[in-house]
Amino acid sequence: MMQQERTKVILGVIGADCHAVGNKILEHVITAAGYEVVNLGVLVPQEDFVNAAIETDAKAILVASLYGHGEIDCRGLRGRCEEAGIGDILLYVGGNLVVGKTDFHEVKEKFLEMGYNRVYEPGVLLERVIEDLQQDLQERGLSRD
Amino acid sequence: MMQQERTKVILGVIGADCHAVGNKILEHVITAAGYEVVNLGVLVPQEDFVNAAIETDAKAILVASLYGHGEIDCRGLRGRCEEAGIGDILLYVGGNLVVGKTDFHEVKEKFLEMGYNRVYEPGVLLERVIEDLQQDLQERGLSRD
Amino acid sequence: MELKNKKWTHDQFYAIRGEVLNQWPTGAAVDFAEAVKYHENIPAKKHFAKQLVKAKKNGRTLTQPRAGVALINEHINLLNFLRTEGEADLLPTTIDSYTRQNQYAEAENGIEESKRAGRSLLNGFPAVNHGVAGVRKVIESVNGPLQVRHGTPDARLLGEITLAGGYTAYEGGGISYNIPYAKSVSLEKTIYDWQYCDRLVGIYAEHGIEINREPFGPLTGTLVPPSVSHAVAIIEGILAAEQGVKNITLGYGQCGNLFQDIAAIKALEQLAEEYLNNHGYPDCVLTTVFHQWMGGFPQDEAKAFGVISWGAAAAALAKATKVIVKTPHEALGIPTKEANAQGLKTTRQLINMLADQPFPLSIEVQSEIDIIKAETRCILDKVYELGNGDFAQGTVAAFAAGVLDVPFAPSRYTLNKILPARDNHGAVRLFDIGNLPFTQDIIDFHQAKMNERAKAEGRNASFQMVIDDIYAISKGRLVGRPH
Amino acid sequence: MELKNKKWTHDQFYAIRGEVLNQWPTGAAVDFAEAVKYHENIPAKKHFAKQLVKAKKNGRTLTQPRAGVALINEHINLLNFLRTEGEADLLPTTIDSYTRQNQYAEAENGIEESKRAGRSLLNGFPAVNHGVAGVRKVIESVNGPLQVRHGTPDARLLGEITLAGGYTAYEGGGISYNIPYAKSVSLEKTIYDWQYCDRLVGIYAEHGIEINREPFGPLTGTLVPPSVSHAVAIIEGILAAEQGVKNITLGYGQCGNLFQDIAAIKALEQLAEEYLNNHGYPDCVLTTVFHQWMGGFPQDEAKAFGVISWGAAAAALAKATKVIVKTPHEALGIPTKEANAQGLKTTRQLINMLADQPFPLSIEVQSEIDIIKAETRCILDKVYELGNGDFAQGTVAAFAAGVLDVPFAPSRYTLNKILPARDNHGAVRLFDIGNLPFTQDIIDFHQAKMNERAKAEGRNASFQMVIDDIYAISKGRLVGRPH
Structure with missing residues (x-):
């Protein structure tokens, strides 16, 4: 498969969060699954996600938040995407999204309401993220098959 | 203090229970506190407690139950004492009295209703048992002081 | 009867068997020939003795909880929970204390009261009362190797029923299920009754059925020095081997000092091999069991997890074949099944994290091994001498003389x-x-x-x-x- | 400015101090002379630096959690809970991530949102926003020695406010709070900014006030080999000592192999003593900190207890001066205070049970010490050479050349x-x-x-x-x- 054919995916750790390990592994795994990863690394503000998605014509933004501020940091990203004309882009979010041990179902509901398409709990298998991504892209007619 | 002056206390592990360590230490500590301990050891049936109390004119029976069958084993001891004419003897019980982790207050209520004067949870300080014993004997005019 | 460490003839065994099976009505359902066939169909993954041998070969340490409740279905659920949620390698059936004292009527009462109360009022599974059919329901509904664990001075009927029911491992011994578990039962009697149990296992072995036997290592579980429990374990191993037992697990209860604990398992293995070989039983398969701290636990669960973990670490570093696991409820009595599973999982995590870390013999460990071996030899050789070359007679004499002695034991037959x-x-x-x-x-x-x-x-x-x-x-x- | 490992003059320091204190309005309340008087009245039992020295002398290992929430009273309650219920010897104040990025407006917003939500929406205590008076409320209401723990590349204002507020220990360093905590901040900048912090502590020392400094040992906390983190720790120790810091704690994050972990703490102690002595800082008091496993934890709490226990055991056997404790909620994000106390209690139980058990150097431990020392020397001596005898300049050059390199770091300034x-x-x-x-x-x-x-x-x-x-x-x- 040529590089230009590969679907582009934006990856980054949002806000003031500097957890880099999972980010590096996610880049490795998603690349290995056949996507082109635009990895913004850690400490990424919302506008950088949006800008990178526009510049690269990415089909999905994968937001990680490991440090508990996710609720504040992630709010409004869907709105920004809409304003920038990429309102239908896939938004995934995962990690330790809130401070303290909370019922994940409540957390998930909250982030779904914020406009995220998929919400992952800590320790999710990366294979599941890849599968979800393939399925969601396929449903939207963006699949490579 | 002469030996004949010492208040006698019956000690034993009730029922089919063979936990001996606490029994040996209790004997040591209660003896050191100035009482004469009649230690029936482990695997003691109810009637042996009553008989020993009558024979020795003991003022208290200290029942231990460590293995979870306490509820079955300890029921009816007050009745036996009454039938034998020592209905007002002090009855203490302590240990792991029921199977499973249970709220101790419920357990205590249950055993108080069965006619025990004091009910101890696992890990109680032996000093507290001694203090209670001295206080209860004093209230009944059976104190040595 | 004169007690001797001598393999019972079939005549001797069958002469008293009828009486044993008559001790409670459920004994009538025991059919040895049918039981042998039943055992032949137990798959290896559910076979206790075979799983131990495999673990020894692979250098793994297996986890095993204690657990037992009054009613069959509840007991099955409990064990399957410990297997799936607790990831237990080996499963127990802990027998209730009435059954241990042969008080089958009281056990029956406990079953009835448990049914009425909707919770177990017994601290274990009354296998004799449930009988062979009840036991088989457990064996067939539980997905794992099963052992009977108890504390029964006279465990002959219990053995007949549970082994016929399909258990592939049986804990206990004439010393280790007397001294810590009885007050006034003579050693002659318990050693004799346990010769019956060992002979029963030996007869199964003669029919090609492997059943694991495990003397109870920790004795009173309270600061028992390694040489004291090792001497008892090795004697019970010899007594079992003489009756034809081929698969033996010897045990030790954690003392808490890492070097002493590792040394204790190593010394136990080495000495037992040596004594069994030298006394004519070279064909036994020997494995070891390490009991996590058997004494008093902190009431606080987090602290209890610390104690459990240290026991798991010592078991793993000592490379014991299996570890008997405590629970964070230890200080509070019999644990919930969730707490039991927690103890297992903590232990599993430690064992796995340490599995790849060899612990070569340091000077400290070797000198502990040396002292434990020297002490144990002193005791064992004196027992042998007192028995004029007979370990059964020697044991009775040795306890009377204090040559064998167990601290904090309830029995009148140890000098204390x-x-x-x-x-x-x-x-x-x-x-x-x-x-x-x-x-x-x-x-x-x-x-x-x-x-x-x-x-x-x-x-x-x-x-x-x-x-x-x-x-x-x-x-x-x-x-x-x-x- | 030209970065050099050279003690700042008072003129240099005070030339930029006004600018630092102006970064946020609360900086105005910092009064150094008054702060010195305040420190003089802090009792020894609440004095972090003094408690470490005492523990080192007595061979004890102290426990310390991580903890911090947005609001003052909640933070006080949290710390007192960890002290009483968790039996923590040392207490932290973990700073929130906005403050770490000097985003004080966002931190203010977090405080307001937390007040409205009735729970902390910040992952730490925003000490700059709370100011000297707010910090002192914490110092005076909490019964234990307190340290600031964070991850702040430019921690100058935070240092001014928290030290003036009465904290007696301050974590961080120009490398260890850059490479794992920043993406595009140059090492020149963070080393320079941390020279400010170290000089501030040095000026306190000139006034007789002892404040502990602790570089962040585990770096990215992910499979960092001991020599890699030791090289960074020792360089940061030297950089701090040059600025007049007298009380230094060097750290290491558990790798998981017992021999390597024990060796790592021993090697760190020995090498740091040697390098500090040889480079002209013989009067520093050195202590060590062992971080329980910093990588991914099992989600299951029982398994997490196993990991925590193994970290506690390694810390105790290595005789580290203190251990930073994880919690059974580790895999799930920021823990409840109850879970935090549980981690502390498990650790306390292990440390106490192992306190009496010396772990003499075995061949395995000694050979790990040897390899760690040899590797660390290779790195340190090359850094010194690249800096032409200056560890600050050498560090910048070494990271550019990959002579210093940290795996899985977010920073662009490490080769990875x-x-x-x-x-x-x-x-x-x-x-x-x-x-x-x-x-x-x-x-x-x-x-x-x-x-x-x-x-x-x-x-x-x-x-x-x-x-x-x-x-x-x-x-x-x-x-x-x-x-």
Whole structure:
């Protein structure tokens, strides 16, 4: 498969969060699954996600938040995407999204309401993220098959 | 203090229970506190407690139950004492009295209703048992002081 | 009967078998020939003895909980929960205390009361009352190897029923299920009754059925020095082997000092191999079991997890074949199934994290091995001498003389003269040697160790020091220092 | 400014101090002379630096949690809970991530949102926003020694406010709070900014006020080989000492192999003493901190207790001066205060049970010490050479050259060329040495170790092996073996 054919995916750790390990592994795994990863690394503000998605014509933004501020940091990203004309882009979010041990179902509901398409709990298998991504892209007619 | 002056206390592990360590230490500590301990050891049936109390004119029976069958084993001891004419003897019980982790207050209520004067949870300080014993004997005019 | 360490003839065995099976109505359903066929169809993955051999070969340490409740379905659910949620490698069936005293009527009452109360009022599974059919329901509904664990001085009927029911491992022994579990049952009687159990396992073996036997290693579980429990374990191993038992697990209860605990398992393995070989039983498969701390636990669950973890670490580093697991509810009585699973999972995590880390024999471990072996030899050789070459007779004589002695035991048949205490590094030593037949060197060693601690604490060794040590771990320390 | 490892003059320091204090309105309340008086009245039992010195003298290992919430009263309650219920010896104040990025407006917003929500929406205590008076409320309401723990590349204002507020210990450093905590902040800038912090502590020292400084040992907390983090720790120790810091704690994050972990603490102590002495700082008091496993944890709490316990055991056997404690909620984010106390209690139980058990240097530990020291010397001496005798300049050059390199770091200023993986016994080695200035002997050693494991697993060392190792402990093992 040529590089230009590969679907582009934006990856980054949002806000003031500097957890880099999972980010590096996610880049490795998603690349290995056949996507082109635009990895913004850690400490990424919302506008950088949006800008990178526009510049690269990415089909999905994968937001990680490991440090508990996710609720504040992630709010409004869907709105920004809409304003920038990429309102239908896939938004995934995962990690330790809130401070303290909370019922994940409540957390998930909250982030779904914020406009995220998929919400992952800590320790999710990366294979599941890849599968979800393939399925969601396929449903939207963006699949490579 | 002469030996004949010492208040006698019956000690034993009730029922089919063979936990001996606490029994040996209790004997040591209660003896050191100035009482004469009649230690029936482990695997003691109810009637042996009553008989020993009558024979020795003991003022208290200290029942231990460590293995979870306490509820079955300890029921009816007050009745036996009454039938034998020592209905007002002090009855203490302590240990792991029921199977499973249970709220101790419920357990205590249950055993108080069965006619025990004091009910101890696992890990109680032996000093507290001694203090209670001295206080209860004093209230009944059976104190040595 | 004259007690001898001599394999019972079939005539001897069958002469009393009818009487044993008549002790409770459920005995009538035991059919040996049919039981052999039943055993032949037990798959290897559910076969206790075979799983132990495999683990030994692979250098793995298996986890096993204690667990048992009054009713069959509840017992099945409990065990399957410990298997799936607790990831237990090996499963138990802990027998209730009435059954252990052969009080089958009381056990029946406990079953009825449990049915009415909707919760178990028995602290274990009354297997005799449930009978062969009830036992098989457990065997067939539980996905794992199963062992009977109890504490029964006369465990003949229990053995007949549970083995016919399909259990592939049976704990106990004539010494280890008497001294810590009975008050006034003679050793002649329990050793004789356990010869019956061992012979039964031996007869199964003659029919090609492998059943694991495990003497109860920790005895009173309270500061028992390794040589004291090792001597008993090895004698019981020999007694079992003489009756034809081929698959034996010998045990030891954690003392808490890492070097002593690792050394204890190594010494036990080496000595048992040696004694079994030298006394004519070279064809036994020997495995080891390490019991996590058997004494008092902290009430706080987080602290209990710490104690459990340290036991798991020691078991893994010692490379014991299996570890018997405690629970965070230990201080509070019989645990919920969730707490039981937690203890198993903590232990599993430690064992797995340590599985790849060999612990080569250091000078400290080797010198502990040397002292444990020297002490155990003193005891065993004297027992053999007192029995004029017969370990069964020697055991009875040795307990009477205090050559074998178990601290804090309820039985009248042990002198209870020895008193253990920790040394300054937390290893369990003897501050009163009692009548143990130790050499002067060994006696001096113990005295020096006790003096070292006494000096460090500025007090003399006394019964108070022993009490302090007994409660130390439950109060958050290893050595019971004064404040 | 030209970065040099040279003690700042008072003129240099005060030339930029006004600007620092102006970064946020609360800076105005800092009054150094008054702060010195305030410190003079802090009792020894609440004095972090003094408690560490005492523990080192007595051979004790102290426990310390991580903890911080947005609001003052809630923070006080949290810390007092960890002190009383968790029995913590030392207390932290973990700073929130906005403050770490100097985003004080966002932190203010977090405080307001937390007030409205009735729970903390910040992952730490925003000390700059609360100011000197707010900080003192914490100091005065909490019954224990307090340290600021954070991850702040530019921690000058935070340092001014918290030290004036009465904190007696301050974590961080120009390397360890850059490479793992920033993306695009240059090392020149963070080392310079941390010279400010160290000089501030040095000026307090000139006024007789002892404040402990602790570089952040574990760096990215992910399979960092001991020599890599030791090199950084010792450089930061030297940089701090040059600015007049007298009380330094150097740290190491648990790798998981017992021998390597014990050796790491011993080697760190010995090397740091040697380098500080040889470079002209003989009057520093050095202590050590052992961080319980900083990588991924099992989600299951019972398994997490196992990981915590193993960290506690290693810390105790290594005789680290303090241990930073994880919680059973680790895999799930920021813990409740109850979970935090549980981690502390488990750790306390282990430390106490092991306190009396010395762990003499075995051959295995000694050979790990030797290799760690040899590797660390290679790195440190090359850094010194690249800096022409200046460790600050050398550090910048060394990171550019990959002579200093930190795996999995977010910063652009580390080459990220080295790749660690576990060997067959679980010790952390390098499967890609990158540009580390190791001798051929050492390179061969690592290669042999990796080959040994690869052979055992029947696969080549690859990035997949590294991934497997990163997730191994959270999946219940130490070494990430294929299935």
